[in-house]
Amino acid sequence: MRTVGIDLGGTNIYSVVLDGDTVVGRAKRKTPGKGGRDRVVEALLDAAHEAAASAGLDIGQLDAVGVGSPGVVIDGTVGGGANVPGFDERFDLGGLLRDPLGRPVRIANDVTAGAVGEHRLGGGRGVDDLLCVFAGTGVGGGLILRGRPFEGSHGGAGELGHLIVRQGGEVCPCGRRGCVEAYAGRRAMELAAERGRAAGTPTLLFDVMADKGKPRATSGVFRTAFESGDRVVADLLEEAAQVLAAGIASAVNLLDLERVVLGGGLADQLGAPFRRWVDAALQPLLFLQPPRIELVAAELGDEGGAIGAALLAREVA
Template sequence: MDVITVGVDIGGTKIQAAAVRNGSVAGSHRVSTPQTGANDLVAAVGDAITKSLAETGADVEDLSAIGIGVPGAVDTAAGTVSNSPNLPGFQGADPIPLAKMVSAVAGDVAVKLDNDVRVAILGEWKRGAGRPYRNLLGVWVGTGVGGGLVLNGELYGGTGAAGEIGHTNIKPGGRVCSDGRKGHLEAYAGRGRIEAEARERVKDGQKTILFELMEKKGRTRLSSGIIATALERGDKLAEELIDDAVWALGVACASVQNLLALEAIIIGGGLGDRLGEPFVDRVARQMRPQLFVPEAPPVMLTPAFGDLSGAVGGAVLAES
């Protein structure tokens, strides 16, 4: 009999679902993230699940389980989410029973939750670019910078909050990070902090086409696409900020490699995906002279599933 699972990647702007039949993606569906609270978000998740299943010719009665990657503090055992800064309805300290709520709108099927970045790494490790490896770091460069680890052939969770490579201190007293502390990787490589730094520099009189491009696109934020376009057009400020991001990722990845002697590092996330292989190659070149064993550098990879990694990982989580 066919085994059908659905994986869902919940982000601050979009919800991506993938229906997986016997290990292969057979359908997928994306919806915008409602900005109106937990109930509307759960309804949208249910909708994405149903529509991704419909693409495969199946419905929720054929479904064996659902796996969800979600940003914030996830209690995997309880199936709850709290402290998720960009997810309306889940921003508070009170744990919201997301697993139970999704199950209720999806035929009472079993639902597993885990941290979004960790779930994306799980997808890439089991089905994507990370398949050959037992010791693997994923660095997800998006609005923030998150991480996930596979160590000794197991997804690594530590006491719960493992993977926060974005909060590696790479320059004491350096740029302010999203958590208010200084000099973290995320302060240099996260899209949100890159945007904040760009706004500061424009205030100080530096010229750039970044905000012009943003307005032309009718956006209020410097998306990864806008940053990439500015880079392609030789915008000096965009180049400086991405140079800093490459430098910061090189420093942090080198320190982690010296500690963990990994086989491979995957760089993904919104900004990572958009800048792609040339960006990852630059990080690799930045990192290499800093390695304690330079003759055994980790293989540097991009995600095989791009921005579907999270949804595929959710399906893997559902199968486990």
């Protein structure tokens, strides 16, 4: 079976054609920053066609299309997707794609799709109870329980980034206080570095950002500043690791999982040293001793969500 998977992110749209376990076509484009929902839907259609063409195929030769979208997905509709124009108010994304594509369409939450990808073809292969944590601009979490993605009663399960680890702590982008993402999300860490700079604590972070010509502190900017020995960035990353460990331990203590996959832009860039920090902080927080949980790296990188969406599309083909 051949399916297309598309991962809609706040910055980029990745699309792949999956044939069996192999990616045979791929495309990448920018997510439209303005123009509203219609422009985004158009970009998704283009992404599907472009991936198909790169595999030497027409969209009609593919069995189904899967899309991983930010926000809460219910029966093909999407709402609450704050990072993409027009995706905050609920609408029928599946319906808007099905007719022009002429193929069955499956919509899933982007993080759930990422977790499905890692479970079937990445770092989560071979286990039935899995948590995937993606640390990037924000912190996402996806659960696989008994071999199936678990989305909860209202599509909102797995929000590891909003487990509260410090009651009354820092303000999270979600508006609450003390969430994992308030410390381990790249956006929150950049804001903390800005506050430090305003208070007179020097950091290389903003010089590296300027050198690389980036408007934001990307994961690569954090890595370069860290490797240059910047103390502020090292402290922020160490705190992020501690807080991620607390969130992961809470989830594992609740669900008795077999494995945790850690990925996302920031974790991918920082690699094994960062994962070791998280693991070292995690082990003493686990209720079951000796610990039986493995913390491993995500393996699919930026295409994981698109691969997962292509796998989920098989269910509607």
